Amino acid sequence: MVTPTRVVIALCLVAPFVAMLWVGSYAKTDPQFIGIPFFYWYQMLWVLLSTVLTMTAYKLWQRDQRARSASKGGASR
């Protein structure tokens, strides 16, 4: 069943793929950050972004599961 929560979960999980596989969007040296070219710090920034996104997906998923088991009377998970 497609619910808004699940769409958000899916988006959180797909976003890193779009960002990382679109190499052209970050294959440049400027702007630099403390002397590190953009190409490198941008990808490391994505480590943090993807962590936040996966955490969001995890929290939403937990809530979704609880809501579902509550509506089913806790019969199954």
Added chain:
Amino acid sequence: MNDGVNGVALAVFIFFFLLVTAMGFLAARWRKAENEHSLDEWGLGGRSFGTWVTWFLLGGDLYTAYTFVAVPAAIYAAGAAGFFAVPYTILVYPLIFTFLPRLWSVSHKHGYVTTSDFVRGRFGSKGLSLAVAVTGILATMPYIALQLVGIQAVLDVMGVGGGENTNWFVKDLPLLIAFGVLAAYTYSSGLRAPALIAFVKDTLIYIVIAVAIIYIPIKLGGFDEIFAKASEAYSQTNPATGAPRGALVPSEAGQWTYATLALGSALALFMYPHSITATLSSRSREVIRRNTTILPLYSLMLGLLALLGFMAIAAGVKVSNGQLAIPQLFEDMFPDWFAGVAFAAIGIGALVPAAIMSIAAANLFTRNIYKDFIKPDATPKQETQVSKIVSLLVKVGALVFVLTMDKTVAINFQLLGGIWILQTFPALVGGLFTRWFHRWALIGGWAVGMIYGTVAAYGVASPTQKHFGGSSKEIPGIGEIGYIGLTAFVLNVLVTVVLTFVFRAVKAPEGVDETRPQDYTADAGDAGVQVELPPATAGSSH
């Protein structure tokens, strides 16, 4: 290098080595279960590990000594192209989040120890399960061998056993000792040994990287200076190819390679038997999902580590073998005692994954070759015994491999291993979500992917090698240069889909599926899900 033994560094290295050896043997008593003669106990640590232990174990798998040596070495050699390891590990986590909990559930419900167990249960096909098992073992062996290459690099730089003119026995003795010890405690403690040692390994590695990333740039005059020097070095023309050595940013043409390598490697990672072993040893489904939110810490570490490759250039490290660049950088930059800590981190970083990998390969052999084809009525005790012995043989095999053959052979096989292991993806991940694929079609797709991948990799030449010169090649039909493994994988899926239609049309027997839809979402505590260890004994260290 090889200008005498670095005594202080060596002493520190030996201290840590003795420490983890003691831990390895004591690990057998850690959270011990009543029945130690089962494969679940020895090969999966009783399936009892919580979030933190699983995190350390998975980290031990993902970030091996070879990674620590090879990723910065790739940067040192060619620049940006080597950085694909970072997007690769970023993509791994959403993937884990999506399919591993399902694998965990179905494996616990049915007592599967390996991925091949699952494939056999799902598709009712011993042939397909054998294909997956053999691929897993083949791909793991060179990986273990490369861990030895990592240890060798460290020993070389410390000045022990590195000299070309010493006789082979003296030269290889340190490596033989390290592996003898590793083999002994893996044999006696099973998966508990690497799980416990992984704590030491990761702590050391975090300390070393934190220090390196602050201390070395200060010594070298800041990142500006480092990247300026690196950029200059990359623009120098390589006499062998007539092209620049590398670049700080991938060129237009290199972007396909970069993206396909990242994606292909991410898809392949959790097909490796040792990653699955670490996953299945976790206590609950939640542990895995929770882990995907903390595992990226390792990616960050890997990114920082990769930057060391630039620092090696800026520091003027000149090595003929790129593998030695990072150990040499540590030796040049750090005081002796801290260089010892850094070398210990890399050395122990080799022992942990080598132990997990040999256990994983042994489990595959025992469950899917020995039990399925040689001795179907083996008792759990016999299974464990066979696994223990095979784990020894696998390590001896890797040792012989490294000592007798050129290092490039191990690296070539590792490259092939990555391409091969990716070909088990449709059967495993496909099987987790749908039963639509026909089992024979999956075997067909697998075979085509394996053959294409091997032939294509064989045909890649580099300035130094006629064959297996790299892992990327022109993608047929697209014309861009891409990762061979991913091309083979796409081919594999296409063949599988077409053949599935064919086999369904001719009504070929589908095989018995012993799993039910609800098995894929079962969690610890649900009816029929085995919990080997009572929680009371498991509440120790996390």
